[in-house]
Amino acid sequence: MSGSDQFFGRVQDNWRQRAHEKSTFATEFRLIPQWLINLLVTLYVLAVVIVEYVSRTVPGAMPDPLVDKPELLQLLAMFGIVTAIAIPCCAYILLIGYIRRDAKRRGMSPVLWMLIAIFVPYLIGVVLYFALREPLPFECPRCSRPVNAQFNFCPGCQCNLRPICPHCRREIRPGDRFCPHCGVALEAAESAQAPPESAG
Numbered sequence: 001m002s003g004s005d006q007f008f009g010r011v012q013d014n015w016r017q018r019a020h021e022k023s024t025f026a027t028e029f030r031l032i033p034q035w036l037i038n039l040l041v042t043l044y045v046l047a048v049v050i051v052e053y054v055s056r057t058v059p060g061a062m063p064d065p066l067v068d069k070p071e072l073l074q075l076l077a078m079f080g081i082v083t084a085i086a087i088p089c090c091a092y093i094l095l096i097g098y099i100r101r102d103a104k105r106r107g108m109s110p111v112l113w114m115l116i117a118i119f120v121p122y123l124i125g126v127v128l129y130f131a132l133r134e135p136l137p138f139e140c141p142r143c144s145r146p147v148n149a150q151f152n153f154c155p156g157c158q159c160n161l162r163p164i165c166p167h168c169r170r171e172i173r174p175g176d177r178f179c180p181h182c183g184v185a186l187e188a189a190e191s192a193q194a195p196p197e198s199a200g
């Protein structure tokens with residue numbers, strides 16, 4: 001098997017394992033550092049105040065279409081301009097903060113992936129991260145020890161973490177009674193393939 005086949009095979013395994021992850025937007029959003037959110041809110045308020053002050057005190061700073069408009073309309077327009085610029089900028093910064101925390105909990109290099117997300121242009125680095133990120137660690141079903149998603153066996157109790165169906169040879173989850181791919185009863189299939197015990 002070539003190196004590219006191994007790479008794409010591992011990517012497919014990652015996608016398959018990540019499909020079983022159960023998370024919500026709220027739980028994922030909580031990964032973003034609170035200090036980063038507070039900083040962005042503070043900078044946003046500061047930007048609104050500065051833009052409003054400059055537009056009123058510096059000659060020619062107010063956009064021409066707003067010069068003769070009522071004061072309230074000018075205020076709302078400047079607020080809208082700052083908000084329109086701030087939303088994509090803040091979303092990108094929060095995404096970088098999320099990638100750093102998420103990479104760390106998945107056993108990946110947080111600094112490396114943060115730099116890739118920042119310096120690879122046109123959000124390609126961000127797309128690469130979400131396409132290639134490792135599955136989350138999980139608890140061994142036998143001993144409850146945290147194990148890496150790439151492990152085949154638990155290093156604590158030697159439990160088979162990636163069992164396969166004896167009929168169709170596709171991966172199943174520990175504890176499944178029936179194969180989700182071919183529907184065979186797993187206990188019956190295993191007992192049929194087990195070697196007969198010798199008499200005596």
